[in-house]
Structure formats: C-alpha cells, structure tokens
Amino acid sequence: MGRLPAYLRALLDADADGDATVSSEHLAQRTGANPATVRRDLASLGITGTRGVGYDVKYVVFRINSELGLSSEWPVIIVGVGNLGRALSNYRGLSSRGFPVKALIDIDRSLVGLEISGLTVRHLDELSDVVDEVGAAAAIIAVPPDSAQAVADALVAAGIRSILDFTASSLDLPAHIAVRPVDLATELQILSFYQQRGSAVGDGHGMPLEHA
Amino acid sequence: MGRLPAYLRALLDADADGDATVSSEHLAQRTGANPATVRRDLASLGITGTRGVGYDVKYVVFRINSELGLSSEWPVIIVGVGNLGRALSNYRGLSSRGFPVKALIDIDRSLVGLEISGLTVRHLDELSDVVDEVGAAAAIIAVPPDSAQAVADALVAAGIRSILDFTASSLDLPAHIAVRPVDLATELQILSFYQQRGSAVGDGHGMPLEHA
DNA sequence: TTCTGTGAAATAGTTCACAGCG
DNA sequence: CGCTGTGAACTATTTCACAGAA
Incomplete structure (x- = not known):
C-alpha cells in the first residue's frame, strides 16, 4: 500500500x-x-x-x-529431536516466512548423526559451534520439561538471545533474553473460557511483551 | 478473557x-x-x-x-495425523492439564485404522460420530493449510465450538466458534523485534502487554 | 496509608453505507 | 451488477485519576 x-x-x-x-x-x-x-x-x-x-x-x-x-532471513535452530522437534523441523510455515530451520540439536547421542528433514542432528555439546556456523539468533526448545532450564542456559551461553519455548516451564533467564512460551494448555483454557461464555474471541496474535 | x-x-x-x-x-x-x-x-x-x-x-x-x-476434563480431538498431529497426540502438557486427547482424525484412508499413541485413527467422514463418542468440545487442526477451511467447516458441522489452529490460515467461521491460531512465524517475528532492540520480553504465558 | 472500585477519557476495532470502477 | 476502498458512526477496551473503605 x-x-x-x-x-x-x-x-x-x-x-x-x-x-x-x-x-x-x-x-x-x-x-x-x-x-x-x-x-x-x-x-x-x-x-x-x-x-x-x-x-x-x-x-x-x-x-x-x-x-x-527489508525482510532478511532469520536462521533458527531446534533443540530436541523428539516427535515435536521433528514435526517442527519440516514445518513449512517457518522457512516460508523467513525463519529457516538450520540445525537440529539433541542430547541423546543415539540420535546424533541422524539425517532428519535434510539436516544432520548435532549434539548439545556442539551448540556454540552450531550457532556460529548457521548464524542462528533464535532457538526453539522442544525437549521434556525437566531439561528445559538446562537447555535454555546452554542456549544463552551459546549466544542465542531469542527463545520459543514449548515446554510450558517458567524459565529463569537473563533479562536481555526474549522468550515466548507456546503453551497449548493455556490456549485451550482460554478457548474453554470463551466457549462457556459463548462470546467471540480474539485473534490471539497479541503484541509485545513485558519484563522477564 | x-x-x-x-x-x-x-x-x-x-x-x-x-x-x-x-x-x-x-x-x-x-x-x-x-x-x-x-x-x-x-x-x-x-x-x-x-x-x-x-x-x-x-x-x-x-x-x-x-x-x-477447569474442574472437569475437556476432551480434545486432533485432526491431521501428520508429523505435527502425531507429536501433539502424546504431548504430555495437554492431558496433564485437563485436556486429554481422545481421538485422532485424518482424511487419508491409508492412515485410518492405524494405532497411534493408543488411539485408532478415524476418518474425517466419521467426525460427528467421533465427537459425540468422546464428548469433545475442542479440536486441534494440524493439517496442510489448504485443507484447513474444509476441516474447520466439518468440525463446526460436527458440533465443535473451540478450535486451536496450527495452519496459519485465516479461517472463516461463524461468530460463536472460538478460534486460537498458533502461529510460530508470528511468534518468531515478535522475538526478532525484541532482539533487534535489545529490550526484554515477557514471561509469556501472559498476554499482551504494557502499552503495545 | 494502602489498595480496591469505578467514572471519565482516550483510542482501537468493527460495521455500514456509498462511491467508483470493471 | 459485484467488488474494492474509504469515511462516518458505533462499540469495546484500556488507562487514568480519585474517592473511599479497611
């Protein structure tokens, strides 16, 4: 326009x-x-x-x-190659909108080396190297909730500053790290509220945020 | 709200x-x-x-x-048994918080009958029956974007009134249906905005924020 | 004093009607 | 005719500011 x-x-x-x-x-x-x-x-x-x-x-x-x-690409890495991580690794909606998945990471050595969605799974120990290699600025955490904090700490140490978190845990991180939780249960709670009220609902794409 | x-x-x-x-x-x-x-x-x-x-x-x-x-359980069904649908079908965060996944639906007859996460995949044609059987009030759409609208229409016809949509399509639905899009690209876009500005972001789970 | 409850003001979001154009 | 863009009017939401209860 x-x-x-x-x-x-x-x-x-x-x-x-x-x-x-x-x-x-x-x-x-x-x-x-x-x-x-x-x-x-x-x-x-x-x-x-x-x-x-x-x-x-x-x-x-x-x-x-x-x-x-002026939209440039934003390489993203995914930590956790379980069902969810695999599903997200070839989720079209990401790369088509400027967020190509450039690396997959796991802590399970039996998964390391596997080829998934055209990417070779790397070990968490190599995180810093991987982040540098692909120039990632954002990461998606798709691990079990009890590993979430450890993974998040590793990501921060590796230089990642934006995190999309699927674990529904409240991560404790430095203030300069941006985190967005993706919490389906919370989304469903909101839906249940609206359903009980019979009223309409928002688009859910809220804006900005708050503190850390 | x-x-x-x-x-x-x-x-x-x-x-x-x-x-x-x-x-x-x-x-x-x-x-x-x-x-x-x-x-x-x-x-x-x-x-x-x-x-x-x-x-x-x-x-x-x-x-x-x-x-x-939240005092009672809210059975949920998942439509689309691709990577994402399968991943969500055993996502602990759902059942543990009162939203048990009670059915899996697909339109691909070669998938119908498969046993996944303890559930037998049912065909989209049976949707109304399935919804009644499990008493589902909410559904998760995890199909390719071009089928999203058709699936949503079928869900509405089957009596579903709350929809969690992973297809990033803007669904056209009656006003009494509550829809929440789950759009990872938009989430990443917001993260990239905060990262660019070096400012902090919210704990999430929350909603909008300070003046947006 | 602290902190709720709420009237008033500000402003986004939505709907309606109409005009211009193929 | 039907579609598209626009302004006016209406509705919903958020925040301020302050009165007043504990």
Missing part, C-alpha cells in the same frame, strides 16, 4: 520526539489519511494497537520496514 | 510462596497487565477484594478455575 512510507516517516518523527505510542488520529493528521484508514491499513499488516493507548511506535516501524522488503 | 490463565498462574505462584493475599499491582506486574485492568477483569467476574489489603489468593484461584471450567 502506497501509504506505508508516509506512515513510516511520521512514525520516525514521533520516535525522534520520544513518543512511545501514537494514535491513529495522530498518524492520520501527519499523513493526510483518515484515522479509520490508518487503523485498517495497520490491521491488514497484522499490526494491532491498544485501545485507549495507541500503537507502539518502534514496533510499527519495525513491521513496516520488514513489509517494505 | 485471555488474561485469566495468566492471572491463575501468578496466583498459584503466590500461593506456593505462602501469600494469602495479592494486590492488583502484584498481579499486574506478573502478567504484564495494568493494575486497573486487573481490577476490572476480576470485578467483571464478580470477584471482589478488600481495600487496603488486596485479593484472597485461594478464593480467586477457585473462582478462576471454575470460570475456566
């Missing part, structure tokens, strides 16, 4: 002014668009704001930048 | 720490919400605290549990 560059300029101005959030009204005034149009444009990119607050300036800048083609 | 499970977790932690009461401020910090939002959420459930003191931990846990329907 041709309005994106205009939004981007307005957002960069707001950022320079130190504004953390902007309203659709604010963006509309700076770009000559209608506030409703701004909201719809952002919504069409999957960008969501907070009612009563507005849009997160830095986040929207980031999203528009990637939308304008 | 989606914040209830996050509150619940924070409350269980507080309970484990021996706290008899919590303030809305405390809950807010642990879940990334605003204190006023916490108070309004609880008030909307008819939960009332004590001014100057806070909320009774055990009472709120009890109330949220019943609100989420």
Whole structure:
C-alpha cells in the first residue's frame, strides 16, 4: 500500500520526539489519511494497537520496514529431536516466512548423526559451534520439561538471545533474553473460557511483551 | 478473557510462596497487565477484594478455575495425523492439564485404522460420530493449510465450538466458534523485534502487554 | 496509608453505507 | 451488477485519576 512510507516517516518523527505510542488520529493528521484508514491499513499488516493507548511506535516501524522488503532471513535452530522437534523441523510455515530451520540439536547421542528433514542432528555439546556456523539468533526448545532450564542456559551461553519455548516451564533467564512460551494448555483454557461464555474471541496474535 | 490463565498462574505462584493475599499491582506486574485492568477483569467476574489489603489468593484461584471450567476434563480431538498431529497426540502438557486427547482424525484412508499413541485413527467422514463418542468440545487442526477451511467447516458441522489452529490460515467461521491460531512465524517475528532492540520480553504465558 | 472500585477519557476495532470502477 | 476502498458512526477496551473503605 502506497501509504506505508508516509506512515513510516511520521512514525520516525514521533520516535525522534520520544513518543512511545501514537494514535491513529495522530498518524492520520501527519499523513493526510483518515484515522479509520490508518487503523485498517495497520490491521491488514497484522499490526494491532491498544485501545485507549495507541500503537507502539518502534514496533510499527519495525513491521513496516520488514513489509517494505527489508525482510532478511532469520536462521533458527531446534533443540530436541523428539516427535515435536521433528514435526517442527519440516514445518513449512517457518522457512516460508523467513525463519529457516538450520540445525537440529539433541542430547541423546543415539540420535546424533541422524539425517532428519535434510539436516544432520548435532549434539548439545556442539551448540556454540552450531550457532556460529548457521548464524542462528533464535532457538526453539522442544525437549521434556525437566531439561528445559538446562537447555535454555546452554542456549544463552551459546549466544542465542531469542527463545520459543514449548515446554510450558517458567524459565529463569537473563533479562536481555526474549522468550515466548507456546503453551497449548493455556490456549485451550482460554478457548474453554470463551466457549462457556459463548462470546467471540480474539485473534490471539497479541503484541509485545513485558519484563522477564 | 485471555488474561485469566495468566492471572491463575501468578496466583498459584503466590500461593506456593505462602501469600494469602495479592494486590492488583502484584498481579499486574506478573502478567504484564495494568493494575486497573486487573481490577476490572476480576470485578467483571464478580470477584471482589478488600481495600487496603488486596485479593484472597485461594478464593480467586477457585473462582478462576471454575470460570475456566477447569474442574472437569475437556476432551480434545486432533485432526491431521501428520508429523505435527502425531507429536501433539502424546504431548504430555495437554492431558496433564485437563485436556486429554481422545481421538485422532485424518482424511487419508491409508492412515485410518492405524494405532497411534493408543488411539485408532478415524476418518474425517466419521467426525460427528467421533465427537459425540468422546464428548469433545475442542479440536486441534494440524493439517496442510489448504485443507484447513474444509476441516474447520466439518468440525463446526460436527458440533465443535473451540478450535486451536496450527495452519496459519485465516479461517472463516461463524461468530460463536472460538478460534486460537498458533502461529510460530508470528511468534518468531515478535522475538526478532525484541532482539533487534535489545529490550526484554515477557514471561509469556501472559498476554499482551504494557502499552503495545 | 494502602489498595480496591469505578467514572471519565482516550483510542482501537468493527460495521455500514456509498462511491467508483470493471 | 459485484467488488474494492474509504469515511462516518458505533462499540469495546484500556488507562487514568480519585474517592473511599479497611
């Protein structure tokens, strides 16, 4: 959409002014668009704001930048080659959207060396080397819950700074590490709530986050 | 709403720490919400605290549990017995938290009849029967994206009202159906945003956050 | 004092109607 | 005609700010 560059300029101005959030009204005034149009444009990119607050300036800048083609690839590694890890290793939705799975790691030496989805399973001891080799910045943890903390510590030591965690454990990590839990039971709890209420439900793609 | 499970977790932690009461401020910090939002959420459930003191931990846990329907089991079925479906079928995190997987469905007749994780794969044509047999209220869609809509329609026709969708497709469904997409690429995108900015991220399990 | 409960304000998300265009 | 984009209007949600109970 041709309005994106205009939004981007307005957002960069707001950022320079130190504004953390902007309203659709604010963006509309700076770009000559209608506030409703701004909201719809952002919504069409999957960008969501907070009612009563507005849009997160830095986040929207980031999203528009990637939308304008500056999207680079983000290699990802998967730790844990059990059922789930294998399933994720050839999950199309990842590579097709700029997150190619570049390595598989396990602690079980009987799995090391196996060829899965075109990748050779490597041992956890080699983690640092693997991370450097593939230039991974993010990792997916798909191990049993009791190993989760140890794996997470190893990942951090190896230089990984973003973690997608399937173990439903509350990981204790340094503040500069970004973690997103993927917790199906919690998702189902939310669904059960809505079902009991018969009311509609959100898209679930919440935004940003909080502390660590 | 989606914040209830996050509150619940924070409350269980507080309970484990021996706290008899919590303030809305405390809950807010642990879940990334605003204190006023916490108070309004609880008030909307008819939960009332004590001014100057806070909320009774055990009472709120009890109330949220019943609100989420966690007192009883919620049978779940999985549609799509590919890698992902198989992985999820013995995912401990589901049954251990009240969401036992009670049936596996596929459209591929060569898979029908197979025994996986102690369940016999059934054909999509039998969906209505299966749903009735196991008393399922929720379903997980783990099929290729192009079949997602058709499967969702079949689920709705069979009486399912809550859907967890792994296909990253935007499903078109009646308003009374609750859907939660599980979209790893979007999760990674959010992580990459935080990593780029070096700022910290939330513990997750929670929802949205500070001003988004 | 501390901390809940809530009215008021801000602002996103959604729906409706219409205009322009194939 | 039907589709697409847009503005206006409406609804829902979040946060602020403050009154007032314990």
